[in-house]
Amino acid sequence: MAEIAQYSLIGIYGGTFDPIHYGHLRIAEEVADILELHQLFFLPAGHPRLRTPPFVTGKHRVAMLQEAIRDNPRFSVDDREIKRPGETYSVESLREIRQAYEANGPVALCFITGADAFIRLPYWYHWRELFELCHLVIVNRPGSAPVNPLSDLPDELRDVCQDRWARRTNELKNSPAGLIFTASTTLLDISSTTIRNIIASGKSARYLLPESILNYI
Template identity: 55%
Template sequence: MNDFPVSPVGVFGGTFDPVHYGHLRIAEEIAELVGLREMRFVPAGIPRLRRGPEASLEHRVEMVRRAIDGNSRFILDEREVVRGGVSYSVDTLRELRQELGKDIVLCFVTGADAFIRLAEWHRWRELFGLCHFIIAARPGHLLSAENRPSPAALPQELEEECRERWTSSAEILKYAPGGLIFTAQTTLLDISATAIRKRVASGKSIRYLVPESTRDYIAANDLYRE
C-alpha cells in the first residue's frame, strides 16, 4: 500500500475496429471518476480470444490517434504495434510496470462482457499483481445489486479469485499499485464496432456514432466495404 494517494494511469486496450463514441465516453468518464492522470489507448495487434480485426493495425492506430487528438489526458500507446504478433495484456502491463515503477497505480479498463471471460486470458492470475481492474458496464451485460457482474456469471475459479478484491471506492484505488476491482457507472451508449462496420458495408450513415475524424478516415481509405 502507498502511504499517500497516487494519481493512477489508465490502460484501455482493444481492437478499436473502429474507435467510436462508446469507447471515448467510457474513457472520459472513468478518467474523471477515478482521477486518472492519463488514459493510455492500446490498440491490440492480433487478439487471442476474438476474431481478427477487419482493418489493418496501421489503420486502427491512425483512427485512434485522430479520435483522441486534443484531449490532453488521452495518450496513444503503440507498444503492441511495435511488439507484433498475438497481443497479451499481461505482457503490456508488465512492460508498463517496469517503465513506470513498482509504486505507480495502474488501472486496466475493460467491459463487463470481457471481464467475465478473464479466466480464459493468458496468465490471467498474474494480472492482479500488475493492476487494478475497472469494469465498465455494457449494454446487455447487467450488473448485480452490488454493482458488479453477478457471481453466477463468473466461472468458479474467477469468482473465487475476485471475491475479496471488489471495492466500491474509486479513491482507495490510489493507495495500492494494483489488486482491486472497481465497477464504474458510466453512460451506456449502445454502440458497437460490429454494427458500425455493418452500416458502412451496407452504405448507411455512421454520423454521430464515431468522431468525424474516424468517419472521414474510413471513407478516405475505403474501409469496411464488402
C-alpha cells in the same frame, strides 16, 4: 502513524477499436473523471488470442485513435501491441508499462475492461498475474448484464476476486495493484461491428463516431 502513500492512477483502456467510436470515447472520458486519472492510454490490440482478428490493420486503427483523441490532453495511444509480432497478450503489455513507470514514483495502473471480457478472465493468458500488475476497472456494455461479484462469476474467478472489490476510488489510490472497481458509465449502444456493417451497406454512420474518423474511413 505514517501516512499511506497515495498512488497516481494511470488508465489503460484495451480493445480492438475497429474503429474507435463515441461509445469508447465516452467510457474513457467518464472513467478518467471518476478515477481522477492523471493519464489514460488507449491500448489497441494487435493479434488477440481470444477473438477474431481485427478487420482494419493496426496502422489505420492507431491513426484513427490518434485523430479521435488529439484534442484531449489526458488521452494518449500506446501502440506496443500493434508493433509486437505474433499473438498479443494484455499481461505482457502491462508488465512492460508497469516497469516503465516504476522509476517515476508511486503509480497504479488501472486496466479498463468490459464486463463481458471480465467474466472470461480465466481464459486469458497468465490471468492471475494481472492482479499483481494493475487494478481492474470494469465497465458495463450495452447488451451485457452487470457483473454481480457474488453470483455471476465462474467459481475460479469468484474465488480469486472475492476479497478484491473496491467500493471507493480512493481505495485504488492506496494500493499499487490487485483491486477491482466497477465504474458506472453512460451506455451508448454503439458497436464497431454495426458501424462497419452500416458503411459496407452504403448507409450513413454519421453521429456514431467523430466526423474526422468517418472522413478518414
